[in-house]
Amino acid sequence: MSSSQHIDNPDVVLIGSGVMSATLGAVLKNLQPDLKIQLYEVTEELAQESSNGWHNAGTGHAGICELSYTSDRGADGEVDVTKAIEIFEQFEQSKYFWGYAVRNGMIDDPKKFLNPLPHIAFVYGQEQVDFLKSRHAGMSAHHFFSSMEYTDDRETIRDWAPLLLAGRDDTPIAATKMDRGTDVNFGALSELLVEWLGQQDGCGYALRHRVTDLTRTPEGWAVEVKDNKTGRKFTNQTKFVFIGAGGGSLPLLQKSGIAESKGFRRIPYRRPMARVSTNRNS
Numbered sequence: 558m559s560s561s562q563h564i565d566n567p568d569v570v571l572i573g574s575g576v577m578s579a580t581l582g583a584v585l586k587n588l589q590p591d592l593k594i595q596l597y598e599v600t601e602e603l604a605q606e607s608s609n610g611w612h613n614a615g616t617g618h619a620g621i622c623e624l625s626y627t628s629d630r631g632a633d634g635e636v637d638v639t640k641a642i643e644i645f646e647q648f649e650q651s652k653y654f655w656g657y658a659v660r661n662g663m664i665d666d667p668k669k670f671l672n673p674l675p676h677i678a679f680v681y682g683q684e685q686v687d688f689l690k691s692r693h694a695g696m697s698a699h700h701f702f703s704s705m706e707y708t709d710d711r712e713t714i715r716d717w718a719p720l721l722l723a724g725r726d727d728t729p730i731a732a733t734k735m736d737r738g739t740d741v742n743f744g745a746l747s748e749l750l751v752e753w754l755g756q757q758d759g760c761g762y763a764l765r766h767r768v769t770d771l772t773r774t775p776e777g778w779a780v781e782v783k784d785n786k787t788g789r790k791f792t793n794q795t796k797f798v799f800i801g802a803g804g805g806s807l808p809l810l811q812k813s814g815i816a817e818s819k820g821f822r823r824i825p826y827r828r829p830m831a832r833v834s835t836n837r838n839s
């Protein structure tokens with residue numbers, strides 16, 4: 558279902574209804590309430606791609622359990638936790654915005670998209686155990702992560718997450734746990750924010766509408782759109798475009814011709830033929 562209004566010649570066109578466009582639209586409308594915004598989404602429902610609750614892990618990325626944010630070693634050979642601290646701070650800012658959205662009636666019930674959930678990081682093998690121990694030492698020294706617990710005791714890990722021990726051999730293992738983690742359904746959040754946006758004066762969203770081209774004009778951009786339900790093609794003029802099209806962003810960015818679009822390419826994709834293999838390396 559699209560919003561009841563379609564905005565011609567808006568100030569901003571948002572492409573895609575995932576968490577990026579949804580968040581930007583909601584922030585812009587709050588900062589400048591007279592802004593006219595039109596969002597286009599090619600699928601039949603809001604936020605069905607990466608942001609959908611079934612298509613990502615759903616951890617609020619606060620740097621707590623995402624080990625990739627602490628993959629570097631510092632000059633002293635210990636794990637460098639700088640990136641995790643940055644990520645935690647960014648996630649706190651997201652929470653401030655969501656709190657604002659709830660207090661101001663943009664979102665009726667925060668439980669629809671956000672719930673507290675302990676975050677556990679788990680490793681196995683002595684090298685990884687040493688890594689986690691160093692990571693924990695660095696992180697728990699900062700007040701963001703001071704409540705993070707570390708253990709290499711199997712019974713404690715069993716207590717935290719019993720299935721991690723089921724059928725496991727005696728390879729060394731370790732884990733950290735922090736109760737202050739969050740579970741976020743980014744798809745539900747996107748839906749709530751886009752629906753709110755569609756109810757505001759001068760704003761609308763249209764489903765089953767694919768943006769097919771972008772052309773620079775003296776005033777901003779001519780956005781080519783195809784209504785997939787009726788087949789109608791039309792152009793909407795706007796001052797600003799945000800390409801929040803997830804995996805569909807790159808072709809649109811390249812069509813825009815802006816300097817920032819240079820230097821990227823997509824890896825050619827060939828649909829694999831169905832096959833059955835008994836060799837895991839084949």
Ligand SMILES: Cc1cc2nc3c(=O)[nH]c(=O)nc-3n(C[C@H](O)[C@H](O)[C@H](O)COP(=O)(O)OP(=O)(O)OC[C@H]3O[C@@H](n4cnc5c(N)ncnc54)[C@H](O)[C@@H]3O)c2cc1C
Nearest residue numbers: 573575576577599606607608613614615616768802803805
């Ligand atoms: C397996 C996996 C696990 C992840 N885990 C986490 C996690 O735990 N925590 C976390 O924070 N992040 C996680 N992420 C990342 C996160 O899901 C994405 O970064 C985020 O959802 C991207 O949002 P988006 O709005 O950019 O894109 P999307 O949510 O993909 O939205 C893009 C939208 O644009 C639409 N669209 C595309 N082309 C067009 C067009 N031409 N015209 C109109 N509409 C168009 C699409 O239909 C889609 O609805 C994970 C991602 C993956 C793949």
